[in-house]
Structure formats: C-alpha cells, structure tokens
Amino acid sequence: MPTASGPSFSRRGVLGFGITGAMIAAFPALAAGGNYEAMLVNCIDPRVATGSWAYMAGRGYKDLYSHFVVAGGPIGVVSPKFADWQQTFWENLAITIDLHAIKRVVGLTHRDCGAAAVAYGDRVKNDKAHETANHLEALRAFRAAVNKRQPKLAVHTGIMALDGSVEAMG
Structure with a gap:
C-alpha cells in the first residue's frame, strides 16, 4: 500500500x-524474436482468416510463423497494380528473417479474390480456369521474386478455396 x-x-x-x-x-x-519456421503471406479477406490459420497449424506451424497480410496476398506483392505496397513487403520479409530466423515463406492466394479482380479484371471472378491461370502466374512470380531476394528460403504456394482447402502450387 x-x-x-x-x-x-x-x-x-x-x-x-x-x-x-x-x-x-x-x-x-x-x-x-526467436527461431520460427515461416512467414505466411495472404489476403486481407476475412473469409480466409480461419482457413489460413488452420492450414498453418495443420502443417505444424502453430505459433511458429509470422504473418504478412495485404490485399491479394502474393498477388499484392507482384502485381503492377499494387506497386506502391511492394517495398513494404520486402522490408517486412527482411526484418522477419533477422528477428525470427524463418526458413520458408508460404504464399496463399484465394478464390473469389477482389484484389485479383483489380489486378487482372473481373473475368477472374466468372471463369475458374482464367482465375487459376492468373493466380498461378502470380504465385510463380512471387516464388521467383522471393528466390531472387532471399535464395536461402524455401517457398511454398497455393490457392485457397473459401472452404479453407488449399490446392498446392509448389
């Protein structure tokens, strides 16, 4: 007292x-900081928040990953439509490596993504094959960009359905 x-x-x-x-x-x-496994990069869409957490936990990364959330996830990191945001991602990845000693980056896009429609046009909302092709192109570009800037990191990518299931893309 x-x-x-x-x-x-x-x-x-x-x-x-x-x-x-x-x-x-x-x-x-x-x-x-500590020694963590990964950084997850995914979209701001609340419909994929729970599925993303479950996906990471299901791979043994529960409480062992940092999280970077931006409209479109990997699409936001590589699309010219979102160029103003991209340096922020790269700086965040660099500090995540420094602070958390991550070993990999997990990049997830998702179906019915509004940011994908901004980047690639509304056809991605109505044509699943077109949507898949554009997401795959973005995920390949994302993987190549991470590999170029941080060659020691593994990169895992996928497209998440709104039910939380993920189609691995490498």
Whole structure:
C-alpha cells in the first residue's frame, strides 16, 4: 500500500519482477524474436482468416510463423497494380528473417479474390480456369521474386478455396 513516503512493494511482487527480468536476460531470443519456421503471406479477406490459420497449424506451424497480410496476398506483392505496397513487403520479409530466423515463406492466394479482380479484371471472378491461370502466374512470380531476394528460403504456394482447402502450387 502506498504511503506518504512513496509506494511500497511486497516481497512477492519484487521477487516476481526479479524472476521475470532474469528470464528475459537469460533467454533474449524469447524476448526479441526467436527461431520460427515461416512467414505466411495472404489476403486481407476475412473469409480466409480461419482457413489460413488452420492450414498453418495443420502443417505444424502453430505459433511458429509470422504473418504478412495485404490485399491479394502474393498477388499484392507482384502485381503492377499494387506497386506502391511492394517495398513494404520486402522490408517486412527482411526484418522477419533477422528477428525470427524463418526458413520458408508460404504464399496463399484465394478464390473469389477482389484484389485479383483489380489486378487482372473481373473475368477472374466468372471463369475458374482464367482465375487459376492468373493466380498461378502470380504465385510463380512471387516464388521467383522471393528466390531472387532471399535464395536461402524455401517457398511454398497455393490457392485457397473459401472452404479453407488449399490446392498446392509448389
């Protein structure tokens, strides 16, 4: 209880504070970043949020990945329509490698994506073959760009259906 001379601290509170400080000092990697598996890059669309989490957890990456979310996911990283955003992704990937020591990037696009329609035209919403071809082209460009800038990282890509299933694209 605080007194006129200032706050008072219980021995238990001081001990807890001391233990926390000692743990942070002893395990700085836990405090500053750590050693994680991947970075997930996917779309802002709320319809794929739960499916994306389940996909990563199903591959053993639960709590072991960072997450970069941008309209279109990998499409936003490579399409000229979204050029103003792209440097932000590359800088984020670089700091993720520095802080989290990731080993791979997982890039997921998804069906019925509004950002894909902005990038490639409305036909992607009405023609599944056209949609698939454009997503595949974007995912290949994404893989090539990551491989060029960060050749030590593995890159896994896929197209997510709105039910959460993913068609692997490499």
